[in-house]
Amino acid sequence: MELSATAYVILGMVRGEPRSGYEIKALVDGTTRFFWAASYGQIYPELKRLSEAGLIEGVDSPTGGRKRTVYTITADGEEELKAWLRQPPVTFEMREEGLLKLFFANALPPDEAVEILRAMRAHRLAANRELRAMEPTAEEKDDPYPLLVLRGGLEFTEWFAEWCERMEAQLLKETAPERRSS
Amino acid sequence: MELSATAYVILGMVRGEPRSGYEIKALVDGTTRFFWAASYGQIYPELKRLSEAGLIEGVDSPTGGRKRTVYTITADGEEELKAWLRQPPVTFEMREEGLLKLFFANALPPDEAVEILRAMRAHRLAANRELRAMEPTAEEKDDPYPLLVLRGGLEFTEWFAEWCERMEAQLLKETAPERRSS
DNA sequence: ACAGGCATGTAAATAGTTACATGATTCG
DNA sequence: CGAATCATGTAACTATTTACATGCCTGT
Numbered sequence: 361m362e363l364s365a366t367a368y369v370i371l372g373m374v375r376g377e378p379r380s381g382y383e384i385k386a387l388v389d390g391t392t393r394f395f396w397a398a399s400y401g402q403i404y405p406e407l408k409r410l411s412e413a414g415l416i417e418g419v420d421s422p423t424g425g426r427k428r429t430v431y432t433i434t435a436d437g438e439e440e441l442k443a444w445l446r447q448p449p450v451t452f453e454m455r456e457e458g459l460l461k462l463f464f465a466n467a468l469p470p471d472e473a474v475e476i477l478r479a480m481r482a483h484r485l486a487a488n489r490e491l492r493a494m495e496p497t498a499e500e501k502d503d504p505y506p507l508l509v510l511r512g513g514l515e516f517t518e519w520f521a522e523w524c525e526r527m528e529a530q531l532l533k534e535t536a537p538e539r540r541s542s
Numbered sequence: 543m544e545l546s547a548t549a550y551v552i553l554g555m556v557r558g559e560p561r562s563g564y565e566i567k568a569l570v571d572g573t574t575r576f577f578w579a580a581s582y583g584q585i586y587p588e589l590k591r592l593s594e595a596g597l598i599e600g601v602d603s604p605t606g607g608r609k610r611t612v613y614t615i616t617a618d619g620e621e622e623l624k625a626w627l628r629q630p631p632v633t634f635e636m637r638e639e640g641l642l643k644l645f646f647a648n649a650l651p652p653d654e655a656v657e658i659l660r661a662m663r664a665h666r667l668a669a670n671r672e673l674r675a676m677e678p679t680a681e682e683k684d685d686p687y688p689l690l691v692l693r694g695g696l697e698f699t700e701w702f703a704e705w706c707e708r709m710e711a712q713l714l715k716e717t718a719p720e721r722r723s724s
Numbered sequence: 725a726c727a728g729g730c731a732t733g734t735a736a737a738t739a740g741t742t743a744c745a746t747g748a749t750t751c752g
Numbered sequence: 753c754g755a756a757t758c759a760t761g762t763a764a765c766t767a768t769t770t771a772c773a774t775g776c777c778t779g780t
Contacts, residue, residue: 372642394636459577460547460574460631464557476627508709519701527694
């Protein structure tokens with residue numbers, strides 16, 4: 361069947377409650393976005409494909425006079441999702457402009473290299489605050505896994521911010537002796 | 543000028559020593575790959591573009607009778623690179639199939655959810671070994687930043703592997719009482 | 725009346741991977 | 753000689769983002 365990982369995001373999101381494309385997008389933005397994002401440009405065509413493959417089923421469910429289609433997972437879809445979950449994960453990708461800049465920081469004087477670390481730390485702290493704001497919502501549900509993943513994100517952003525701080529201190533220590541004589 | 547981040551990878555890689563496209567690819571694979579990858583399909587067209595923009599300069603430098611072009615950064619290129627390094631980093635993306643599967647793990651029985659964490663841990667440990675193998679090479683150079691970034695990668699993979707271990711133990715503890723009676 | 729959110733969708737552009745073609749050189 | 757590596761390049765494909773078009777409904 362050869363589905364993309366993004367297809368499984370959708371499959372997972374319509375498991376349990378039926379949801380519209382709009383709702384799926386909002387859910388992804390509020391949960392998996394940090395480790396797996398998806399845009400409307402992916403979601404709507406994918407809903408059509410999954411529907412044609414019989415893995416989900418669209419049901420018209422207008423809110424008042426506003427037309428709206430919610431999708432439910434089928435038995436086949438449920439099986440497909442489980443089969444994927446049992447497969448060992450492969451994709452692990454990171455694109456971190458901060459680390460990339462730090463990698464080339466020798467092109468700059470040390471005090472400007474430190475600025476990169478400061479910006480990275482600020483970024484991670486901002487992400488941490490975003491995640492913290494999501495925690496109450498995740499705590500309400502009785503599915504423990506999203507909360508577990510969210511708390512992993514909290515720990516990770518904290519660890520990363522702390523690493524930036526440590527590296528900043530290290531760089532400052534290394535370049536300090538050159539300034540002592542002035 | 544509107545360059546992609548991948549263009550700056552190339553710019554950074556030809557700073558200092560002149561290098562061929564082939565060498566750049568090998569370097570990226572041996573260093574930045576973990577936080578910024580690049581394929582031949584990106585590198586060769588980008589070398590042409592950067593050359594046309596006057597940010598790098600290609601010089602024929604055959605090895606024996608085998609034709610080969612090495613690229614050097616120009617003064618303009620150096621300025622462009624520095625200007626980019628001074629800009630606060632923006633892109634931070636992660637695509638982690640493991641976390642995604644864990645997020646939806648409620649669709650599986652607990653013992654299979656634990657399998658996801660085990661696979662994730664094995665992955666991080668393998669990445670850690672890869673990084674460790676790169677350490678001696680990075681230690682030789684007198685540019686401290688690639689080594690700093692590499693050691694950050696080592697710490698990160700260790701932290702992540704440890705987190706997986708902790709979460710595995712937590713899941714086992716949570717599901718254990720149900721089995722005690724048997 | 726109008727702003728903002730709900731809702732669906734697509735076109736165009738950009739980014740990136742994979743696979744292949746081509747050919748020289750080096751090493752065992 | 754044959755395999756591996758050096759070296760350059762591109763075509764086709766897949767993935768993904770951005771931006772826009774459309775229109776209804778709700779609250780102020």
